[in-house]
Amino acid sequence: MLEGLSNSLQKALSKLRAKGKLAEEDVQTAMREVRLALLAADVNVKVVKQFVDRVRERAVGQEVQQSLTPGQQVVKIVYEELTDLMGGAEERVRMAAKPPTVVLLVGLQGAGKTTAAAKLALSFRKHQHRPLLVAADVYRPAAIQQLQVLGKQIDVPVFTLGTDANPVEIARQGREEAIRQGADVLIIDTAGRLHIDEQLMDELSDMKAAVPPDEILLVVDAMTGQDAVHVAESFHQRLQITGVILTKLDGDTRGGAALTVRAATGCPIKFVGLGEKIEPLEVFHPDRLASRILGMGDVLSLIEKAQETFDLEKAKEMEQKLRTAQFTLDDFREQLQQVRNLGPLDQILKMLPGVGRLKALENIQVDEKKFLHIDAIISSMTKEERANPSVMNASRRRRVALGSGVTVREVNQVLNQFEQMQQMMKRLTGGKKLGRRNALAALKSLGGLGDLSSGLNVPQVGTPTGASRRPHRKKKKH
Template sequence: MFEELSQRFEAAAKSLRGQDKINETNIEIALKDVRRSLLAADVSLSVVKPFLATVREQALGAEVVRGVSPDQQFIKLVHDALVEVMGGANVPLNQAPSGPSVILLAGLQGAGKTTAAAKLGLHLKEKRLRPLLVAADVYRPAAIDQLRTLGSQIGVDVFSLGPDERPETIASAGVSKAREEGFDAVLVDTAGRLQIDGEMMAEMVRIRTATSPHEVLLVVDAMIGQEAAVLTRAFHEQVGITGAVLTKLDGDSRGGAALSIRQVSGAPIKFVGIGEKVEALQPFHPERMASRILGMGDVLTLVEKAAKEVKVADMEKMQKKLMEARFDFADFLQQMRLIKRMGSLGSLMKMIPGMAKIDDGLLRQGEAQVKRVEAMIGSMTEAERKQPDLLAASPSRRRRIAAGSGHSAAQVDKMLADFQRMGSLMQKMSRGGFPGGGPGGGFPGMPPSGPGDMPVLPQPSRAGTGGRGKGGMAAHTRPKAGRKRKGFADL
């Protein structure tokens, strides 16, 4: 979603290239480009003005560093200012000193509150906490059924008294149930409206009074642009929010909401939704988001995604197979399915530094090629998947696979040649000989020599897996007597 903003920031930095140092004249030219880029990205004017003032002050007062060009220094200053505007650092969920932590979700209709509640429920469950979802949206048709369905999918309990009870009564009863049955957290899904109105705010105040929440999270649709500032201010003044969840960050919105929420309310963005799947929720890290906005990538999030999906034992097994040149089609199919669980190839590639400028058309071709290769592997026998040499020695086998997958024999031949070259490349990578940059090299996940070649998914580092096994999921265990309760600060 930040592609256009990234391009405009890069254009602003280019105006400083070739300059000896930053001065009052050239900084004004660059800041005009930054101002236009922020306003075009739907950032609130009340945020843009202090942002520019901060960058100007820092730029003119910065010491000249040998070996650092003015455009590089400018990008660093903009990065630091972006981090500050978005909150400075990740802020964990507030936790109750005893009993369940109550989290109230508020926002307009269509922002994704119900889905956000389920995503947060899964996030807490993965951290060995026991959440309870409370269906307090009695107005939207099927809202209660939707939450029940989502709760069933992720294995989280859902509490409801039906559509005929008052929302504050349902929320209060849900908190009582959680306290009596030893739940660690309560996530209250409330009703939204098409626009801000007095009745909606009054109801939210009643629910807040009835539940005494430790968190009031405003769920904001990233697509609403400058309206994010108006919405945030209204909810904060009348209800009082402690944080925000920014949804639909994977869409084609301009990104202004991410830069406006913290500055307007003082409340931090705590989570971002990056897709429709229940697993598509991430803690918000301002420094990582600033790097993505400036096209610097986000390696830490990429590694966390991979670590969440891969078992340490599987990783070591795969590394051994690579070093011994025993990587087969079954392994490659497993890798492709791992990519799908982590997200689209395009979204993963743009987290790698230097890869943000990859043409979207090339990425789409790469994703299409992944699907074609998956179809070909699906037409292989189990023996052929585990012994690729069988295909190299048998044209008839390759013709059968071509017919079964709906592709030509030439395409299957090319796929096999690409696979053999990829095996050699990955073996070099596993031994520290990764060739980068030149023809036939490049980052894993992108075609070594063109869009028709086979993509490769890198293995994550062992650090960060937490030893929890596949998916980073750990079976929930209720707190035992004498065991230290896991804090939300650990999330």
């Protein structure tokens, strides 16, 4: 997510971090590289100029000159300005004083409105609301069926009058149905077009007049860059949108839309969509995204993910097993599944402060097949073998390899990985500290990957890629 922009900005600012004193020339050089990084990320030219001017003005001022660490102070300024550029603080949906709260989703075709509607409904359900989805897109083939299928998956009712009805009438009757059902949130999925036209805007204006919405959220594809900003401006002029949902943000390596939409329209980004799975939309946190862009991690989001994913009682049970040395391969597999539920391992690691800047993680590649192989290997073992891996002799390992469709070498790697994780947990529960190299090994262990080099390509920490260790020098004889 925003990897290209993140790498460019971190590179531009890395030279300043280590400097004890900063000359104005140092700041000018860094700002030139920041400007180029933002332009390459498809950020609007005017926005780039205003951003760089604000940072430069603060960076050559008293707050940096009088700082003990001027380089880090400039990084802090860039972080604050990035946060401000994207809206400053999170903005939630405005709930109606009298239910239902009406949310009108608008946007062009292909931006992901229908999927975003289902994900938004799931977000409301997660916070104990009762949403109702309204299928008002009567033009796109199978749009209504798609919303009905998604509604069934997330257990949210969908209201529709079919493809022959008028979209404005569908929205009006949908609101009445929400009142009858006692739904407190009404989400209307409207039709899009391949481009902005008067007919589309007139229809949306009529719908807005018939069913006054509390929120008009524009759904835009983050990967379209500046086009997303132009779309936002056009919709805002006609409909006065109250917020933006950025979809496919995890596929956007540049970041132009995320950094420019707020500055161009004045409308906040309220939600972001990540991945193709039907999961709740994530509330957009400008400060957390700015932190991730600058390689400072995002611990708060990681904690929230963990709280949603991990079962507290199971975690306590697992801790007890670790303390009493009863950690089995079944527990190992369960822990691996919980880590997988957090999301892609490479993205999770980058949420940890400082880890994103480790050379060893620059080109990390995770092969999901390796997770499946580990699960198949453990499933092919008997109950006794999973509880006590020490009984795994050569013949048992060959049987497991044959049963799981992998090689004996892969079975050995999983068993070795399990043993390493046991040892690591003993150190942790015993209060011993882990060194930097052992910490990376621990992170790899949590992913259940270890030495499966084809699945996780991580160079050894402390040794530059392609370089050999310094040869041992013989002591001179005196």
